[in-house]
Amino acid sequence: MNSGWEWPVWLVVICCGASAQIFKLLVYSAIRGRFDLAIMAQGRGLPSLQSTILSCLLTSIVLRSGWDSGQTAFALVFAVVVIHDTVKLRVATSRHREAVFHLVASLPEGGPFPPRVAGYLDPRIHQVSHVVIGVVFGGLFALAFGNLPG
Secondary structure: OOOOOEOOHHHHHHHHHHHHHHHHHHHHHHHHOOOOHHHHHOOOOOOOHHHHHHHHHHHHHHHHHOOOOHHHHHHHHHHHHHHHHHHHHHHHHHHHHHHHHHHHHOOOOEOEHHHHHHHHOOOOOOOHHHHHHHHHHHHHHHHHHOOOEO
């Protein structure tokens, strides 16, 4: 399906990441009822930026090179390792945050510090489902836009 010049893979991946962050901004702004541009700078949340970008990269390379290429093998191993570590790290981090969250939240009134720290340590910030949705988002983005002619 090569009809001349196609978008480079890196451009498709960057557009996918930007789209995921814009989607995240819209979702969280609607949920919170306020526009918070700082969301654009965070990788965690729905969808996970890491899983979105890596699944888009993998899908784009598979579309262009096929399953038998060295590029696909590298992208697959890289995506599996990073996404696996992200999920494992998120689970461990969530457990740690939950323990510290309860400790800080239970401190006697000490001014604005405990509630602020408790807000930063809230264990509900990033979930494994965010990673899964990121994988789906990135894969579908690559299928939709990965082979567009320039």
